Amino acid sequence: MNKSLLLALPLLAAAPILAQSGAPQLPGVVDPSRVAAGTYAVDNHHAQIRWTVNHFGFNDYFGIFGQPTGSLKIDPAKPNDAQVNITIPVAELATSRGDLTKHMMTADFLDAAKYPTATFVSTKVEAKGNKAKITGNLTLLGVTKPVMLDAEFTGAGANPMSKKATIGFHGSTTLKRSDWGMAKYVPLVGDDVKIDISIAFEK
Template structure:
């Protein structure tokens, strides 16, 4: 009887750890070398150009036992934008676009994380671009959580997408010929300190 009790306890504890009931939230630092932010839009309906933004920084706190308690804070320097068209990249920095002298960064701060099961998440939050803040929702996917093979540190990775209206943020040059609607795609890796 005592053996059965110990076995049952072991099974219960194992199940608890497996399902994340006893898991604690872990805070990860975003790795800028393995994080990409890509914006895409329609150009007169003929093509869908892209721009990339680098050097993202911030934190992801993920609680596998209570996903709703998770959060993200990220900062993206707009001056890192690359549209692959030199003239347009230069225009991005001007007052009629992002006005990077006055507003050098875009930021996103989550306000709610919804577990959609099977690694799928809805990440609600406040996106600030050019001094204007709007509530948006990212559809996110947990790619992997575990020990990173190169650093031996706890790591996590996500992909996320959302669509915004750039005019909401005062970036409305050439609308509607160049689409107001912009799709944002993010892939990120983040690592814990230990």
């Protein structure tokens, strides 16, 4: 019997045990029964809001807002009664270039000195299974307009680090930035802005 086969024998013997044990289970599972009714706060260490816009018709570029705050009030028995509000500190923007980030803070775009936050407050939730249409008011640059988010429940459970009950969601929508008065360089820099949200709430 050669040396390689001898070394492999313990692994072969352990294979049935490993197969039975399976992969470690993730703490978060797409299971509504894991959602406890109550008011949850945004876990701003694990929440990102990404925007994507077209540049001169050549390609898309994007940035990410971090450190949002807010809350979710939810009762899994009455999902359409859920309420969500999010505040986004616009200065917490990350892009691939420092000079681009600085330009985004000017009056050409976010005018962060005058309008340091953007807010979303829900007004209606239409839930169906693990998905929902969330209508609400987005206030940006001092202008408030209705928007609708396509939302999806992505997991719930106990966070093994914080020990807190945690719920995750993904949301998306497309905005016309000119509706909020951000019309600089349209149409060379696209008017349509795709928004993707990955967010966790905890209590």
